[in-house]
Amino acid sequence: MxxxxxxxxxxxxxxxxxxxxxxxxxxxxxxxxxxxxxxxxxxxxxxxxxxxxxxxxxxxxxxxxxxxxxxxxxxxxxxxxxxxxxxxxxxxxxxxxxxxxxxxxxxxxxxxxxxxxxxxxxxxxxxxxxxxxxxxxxxxxxxxxxxxxxxxxxxxxxxxxxxxxxxxxxxxxxxxxxxxxxxxxxxxxxxxxxxxxxxxxxxxxxxxxxxxxxxxxxxxxxxxxxxxDTGMGVERVACILQGVDNVYETDLLKPIIDLAAELTGRRYGAGSHADDVRFRVIADHARTSAMLIGDGVLPGNDGRGYVLRRLLRRVVRSMRLLGAGSEASGPDRIGAGSEASGPDRIGAGDNQPTMGAIIGKVIDLMAPSYPELDAERAHIVDVAVGEESSFAKTLAAGSKLFADAAAATKKSSRKTISGSDAFTLHDTYGFPIDLTLEMAAEAGLEVDQEGFSALMAEQKQRAKADANARKTGHADLSVYREFLDRGPTEFTGFEELVSEAKVLGLVADGNRIPAAAAGQELTVVLDRTPLYAESGGQMADVGTITTSSGVRLAVTDVQKVGKSVWLHKVRVEEGEIEEGDEVLAAVDTAWRHGATQGHSGTHMVHAALREVLGPNATQAGSLNRPGYLRFDFHANGPLTESQRREIEEISNAAVEANYQVNTFETGLAEAKAMGALALFGENYGDVVRVVEIGGPFSMELCGGTHVASSAQIGPITVIGESSVGSGVRRVEAYVGMDSFRFLSKERALLAALSSSLRVPSEEVPGRVEQLVTKLREAEKELARVRAEQAQAAVSGLLDNATTVGSTLVVEGRVPGLDANGLRSIATDLRGKIADRQAVIALFSPSGEGADAKVPFVIATTAGARDAGIKAGDLVKEVAPIVGGRGGGKPDLAQGAGTDPGGIDAALRRIREFVG
Missing domain, CATH: 3.30.930.10 (Bira Bifunctional Protein; Domain 2)
Structure with a gap:
């Protein structure tokens, strides 16, 4: 079955x-x-x-x-x-x-x-x-x-x-x-x-x-x-009903393994446990990755994004270790002896990405139960392939770092790459331990796996402690239970900015209260309200709640509980509010006007982005407030200057066209059939609200507030574009009067530059470029002189090095360098004495009094680390002595202080510690 x-x-x-x-x-x-x-x-x-x-x-x-x-x-x-x-x-x-x-x-x-x-x-x-x-x-x-x-x-x-x-x-x-x-x-x-x-x-x-x-x-x-509450494991029942040993042999995972075998030329179940592990990792992680991307997760460096990145990279790594893209051959090679060859041969040394095929197979298998995967196939595959490409660059960089570590190991006549080096490759540079082991074997070396595992265990323990620290009880929302049971708050803000309402409840410090007096801050629940609650990237309205008897409350924020009941965060400014009072709830009209400009402007920019970059430039998040918008979208690279100008021009052309803004409610399926865009990964109900601006120009599912026509948005000025994660870019823009003010400042700035440089405004960019070029040349010359001075100062450091016990200590002052310069010299010195058990400690004092600075760097050779001397530990010892702090890894650590007078004591402490 x-x-x-x-x-x-x-x-x-x-x-x-x-x-x-x-x-x-x-x-x-x-x-x-x-x-x-x-x-x-x-x-x-x-x-x-x-x-x-x-x-x-x-x-x-x-x-x-x-x-x-x-x-x-x-x-x-x-x-x-x-x-x-x-x-x-x-x-x-x-x-x-x-x-x-x-x-x-x-x-x-x-x-x-x-x-x-x-x-x-x-x-x-x-x-x-x-x-x-x-x-x-x-x-x-x-x-x-x-x-x-x-x-x-x-x-x-x-x-x-x-x-x-x-x-x-x-x-x-x-x-x-x-x-x-x-x-x-x-x-x-x-x-x-x-x-x-x-x-x-x-x-x-x-x-x-x-x-x-x-x-x-x-x-x-x-x-x-x-x-x-019951739970039946679908995959486990599938094993039983399909008569297979485990979930990897069921109908939703075995075809992924079969495809991986085709792409790599290796066979699952052929007797290699290591290969079988890799096949199972590919099948499991590829499926999970597709499901996560399908729900809106993108690869990143923390949280959910980090988990997805790790899953995807484990797939790529496993495919590589199985031979994808290599010149694998022999009896285990699928199709060995056949006529298939050349660039069209799957996996035959073409180094082409394989993630697209693997993720595509996952979607084929899972779409019958989750049709949304098929609808977003292009996006899911693009994200996975983009991460595969990014990881390829990491592997290239990691290979060079491994080569350096291997060379240093051989130079010191050792046969084992230290666990700390392997961990640094893994933790800092994302280089998988499996590849480190494989490449070490190819180089005739081993890896200190025990040392690596110990460092990994420490890291996991820290992560587990952090997770437990974050784990809390659920927020007690029982105080709002009565309101949730009563039904949703009636939102009137699409039709009016002032509404009569009744106070259903007052909440302060998690408890219901009968009344609140001037000066108190609390939450007010009304039966109906025109104030927009923050959602969909639009910030909440601000406004007032008043009574005919002179009570006045300032509304500073509006949130939802249970996605249905509006919670008005207020400060009582005058009088005393009581539960049951009849009130007038009013939106700050200037705030709402600016908010609608920002939200409608977001739709304009989204439509323009899709026109310039294509349909895959879909929304990945947004924020709009009065006069400002930011829009995150999926893209593989930054916008060019011409693309940025084109997006701005298209957006403003739509503003000038004065398109009507129409809103209506319809079924989710009907809205999608019309071409309305939905926020990827968002859950929608059966009935949705559609915002249409200019017919086909922009049509999106949206619950926010908008202008009546596009001309009311005012000018749109793109002020920045940046990266916010792998495959995600961010555009920021001003709208309306904020746009005008920004352009006015820019004009004044250009006029000032034109006057200072004594050239017409149109010649300012060229003149500035000339000045920048001259400045860079001067900085390069200054850096060259400083480097020569530093090398001269360093030349005697090795000659004057001291031996403490069995450890060589290279120490001294190197004036005129920043942290980067110090680090460069320290690593250079370490390379010259890589075969010794040695510590390098360099300080670069500058300035006096309140302006004094003491950057410092400590490096250790592999022999010193094997003896238990770690750079990070040394930095913690000496940083307080020079009035600073610092940190780092066992092989290299750095810091900065403000007391040059403590350098001699710091150097003594290093010798004591080493001894």
Missing amino acids: QTHEIRKRFLDHFIKAGHTEVPSASLLLDDPNLLFVNAGMVPFKPYFLGEQTPPFTRATSVQKCVRTLDIDEVGITTRHNTFFQMAGNFSFGDYFKREAINFAWTLLTNSLEDGGYGIDPEKLWPTVYLDDDEAEAIWRDEIGVPAERIQRRGMKDNYWSMGVPGPCGPCSEIFYDRGPEYGVEGGPEADEDRYIEIWNLVFMQNVRGPGGAKDGYEILGPLPKKNI
Whole structure:
């Protein structure tokens, strides 16, 4: 049975049982504890936590999930996956244990003709929590599972919580017996390789307190309502129903492995464990990457972007180690001996990117369940191929750095590249350890893998500590529960700027209060409001809330809770506001006018970008406030000056055309059929708002406020374009009067320059270029003179070096250099004595009094590091002595101080430390 059919049967089974089907949420949810959605119940958290009232009592979903804590284990075993699909059924105060157990059992064991999976009941082993007699009785007496196939397990295995204070409860898990060829008899307690968990039934009935680990917390008491949260592993059930050993051999991953084999010329399952690991990494990571990009993640250097970058680069690395783009040949080469050859031969030394083909295959396989992947195919592939290209440059740079490290190792008559060098290559330059090992072997060297692993372990421990520090309980939104249950705030701001309203509630410091007096800051909930709440890149309105009796509140911010209730952040300026008061809520008209100019201007710039760069220049984020806009978009490189001018001209031509701005609501499918652009990765409801400016010129899904016609935007002036991440650029612009003021300042600046240089304004650029050229030439000459002086000063440093114990200490003052110059000389000196156990410490004092500066650099050779002397440790010792601070890595560290008088003491401390 194909995986898509497994999904369909699950949903059909529960829909027939009265459950509402809920589509999979995005992998990215606003949760302080989660980088990605990692369980099927995550989108339902507000209901389980009591923050919102669910619109249904029964629900079912197949949720896409990503877990990356064990990313390094992926492929090594067949049990780890970063992406998986969790099928679940949920009850919110409706049914409980009996129904949940029966629903699961019937779906698993019913025949194919009756809509089930047709699994042999004799193969299924339930587990229950230690004291859950009720669940065991249901399994034994009602379902008919023999008592010897029901096992009781402790808190670590059969008790569930979110990991933070909140709902929790005992579990009943269902395991499938794969047979004696997979392990010993005795049920899940004996062997979880033979008996694999396929379903977890969580009986959410209690509230837990704070604490760590899976069993390090207290059960505080019962929940007001009992809930059901279950999860069936779609991929694991696919293994069973498709008769394969592991998920990598199922219909959604094996074709990716087959394609990778075709592209590399190696075979999966041919006896090489290392190759098989790489094939599994490619299949798993490529699928996860496509799903993340499909939900709006882009490669970056932190957070979600860093995870995606790491996944993509592991795919590229694994393809390379399997021989993609190499001159592989021989009996293992697919098609060896055939007539295929030349530049059209797949992987035959053409060094062409392979990511496009791999990601394209992922989309082909996953699109039947997630059609949005196919709709965004070009974007997803472009992002992946762009990262592959970027990584190729990293590999090129890393190869040179490795060559330097290898040369230094050989020069010192050693055979092992230090763990710190390998870690620096990996951590600082993104050079994979696998490639370091491979290249070391080719050079006849080894790598200190223990040292590398120790440094990696330290890094992971720091990351884990940081993650735990960030992990918090969920924000208590229960104070707004009544308002959420009441229904959404009526937003009147599209039609009017002043609205009559009623105060539904006042909240201060997380508590409801009956009234608030002058000087207090609080949150006000109204039944209706014209004030726009921040969303979609548009900042919130500011304004006032007043009463006929003279009460006045200044509205400083407006946010949403539950995406439906407006929260007005206010400061009471006059009088006393009370719950139940009738008020007038008013928008600051000047603010709103500027905000609409900025938002409509954003649409203009987006349309112009697509006209100049093509349809792939899609939005990746935006921010607009009165008079200003910034727009992030997907692009592989910076705009040229001519492109920037063209975008500005097209935008302003649209302004001058005075296009009508039309807004209307329609169905999501109908809007997309019209050609309306949707923000990539955003979740939309069934009914959407379309903003149309100039017919085909601009049509986007948007919930923001806009001008009535494009001429009201005023002039648009692009003030900057920059990079904000791999494959993402940012345009910034002024609109309206802010644009005029900017241009006025620019004109005044040009006039001043023209006067100072005594040339006509049109000749200013050429004259400035001449001056800059002369300045650069003078700076080069100055740098040359300083370098000569520095070399002269350095020439005696080696001659005057001292030996402390077995360590050579090269130290001294080198005046007139900045940190870069010092670092250059230090590394040069280190190269000359690479075969020695040595430390180089250089200081460059300059200035006096308050202007005094002391940049300093410390470098160590591999021999010194092997002896436990690390540059970073030395810097920490001497930095305070010269009135500064610094840091760095074991091989090179630097800092700066403000007390030249401390240099002699600092040098003494270095000798003491080394000794």
